[in-house]
Amino acid sequence: MAKDEFDITDVNRVRRYNDRGHYDRETVFGILDQGLVAHVAFVDDGRPVVIPMAYGRDGDRLFLHSARKGRISTATDGDPVSIGVTLVDGIVVARSLFDSSMNYRAVVIHGRATLVNDEAERLHALECIVEHMVPGRWAETRRPSAQHLKGTAVLEVTIETASAKIRDGGVREDYDEADADVWCGVVPIITSAGTPETASDVPSTVAVPASVRGLGSFRRDAKDSSSARKRAPGSE
Numbered sequence: 001m002a003k004d005e006f007d008i009t010d011v012n013r014v015r016r017y018n019d020r021g022h023y024d025r026e027t028v029f030g031i032l033d034q035g036l037v038a039h040v041a042f043v044d045d046g047r048p049v050v051i052p053m054a055y056g057r058d059g060d061r062l063f064l065h066s067a068r069k070g071r072i073s074t075a076t077d078g079d080p081v082s083i084g085v086t087l088v089d090g091i092v093v094a095r096s097l098f099d100s101s102m103n104y105r106a107v108v109i110h111g112r113a114t115l116v117n118d119e120a121e122r123l124h125a126l127e128c129i130v131e132h133m134v135p136g137r138w139a140e141t142r143r144p145s146a147q148h149l150k151g152t153a154v155l156e157v158t159i160e161t162a163s164a165k166i167r168d169g170g171v172r173e174d175y176d177e178a179d180a181d182v183w184c185g186v187v188p189i190i191t192s193a194g195t196p197e198t199a200s201d202v203p204s205t206v207a208v209p210a211s212v213r214g215l216g217s218f219r220r221d222a223k224d225s226s227s228a229r230k231r232a233p234g235s236e
Contacts, residue, residue: 005023006163008163012110032107038054043075049075055129060158063116063128063157065155066155077113077115078113083109084106086106086107092186093171093187094173095173103167103169107163108165109157111160113156135214140210170186171185
């Protein structure tokens with residue numbers, strides 16, 4: 001059984017503002033489950049590369065997919081990768097530029113990427129990715145064709161270690177009295193699902209499916225649940 005927290009090592013330790021670090025799976029997974037884009041870092045032909053990708057999670061496994069001949073699928077099988085997911089919650093506008101910041105929730109995970117070849121596991125991984133992006137959509141559509149599957153590479157990254165870093169709250173600064181009349185505060189950044197825009201070739205009799213209608217509430221519920229996380233002392 002997996003422990004509630006990832007071990008703190010030289011690989012995942014939060015060094016700068018370490019009081020903002022979180023290592024419990026609840027916080028790490030909560031951020032991953034709300035995020036939409038993972039930035040995947042790996043080495044290709046001796047050079048560092050970062051690619052933004054859609055993803056899905058199943059426990060301690062993260063799934064990615066790309067074109068069969070994509071750079072990440074040909075360069076990473078069995079090799080270490082690092083993956084970052086960040087949620088920006090606000091811009092902190094301080095009186096001084098030095099103390100200006102952002103409110104954010106970020107996760108960095110470390111593991112090895114391996115190609116998934118078993119057909120059932122590939123379908124499971126793709127379902128995880130689809131359900132992460134649009135919960136309920138997998139049951140509403142037909143399965144990928146053999147041709148689509150042939151051209152798709154599926155990667156599994158077992159999360160070996162991870163950490164989250166969170167900055168929230170207001171402006172924190174020591175300012176000169178001469179700047180007392182300078183405005184400071186926080187500008188919230190809100191990410192939400194807008195009104196679905198139906199494609200022009202969809203018959204007017206076809207209703208927007210439940211999975212799409214539910215996107216707004218799903219993202220809102222994910223953010224609400226993440227706000228109940230346990231915070232490290234001094235994170236305010």
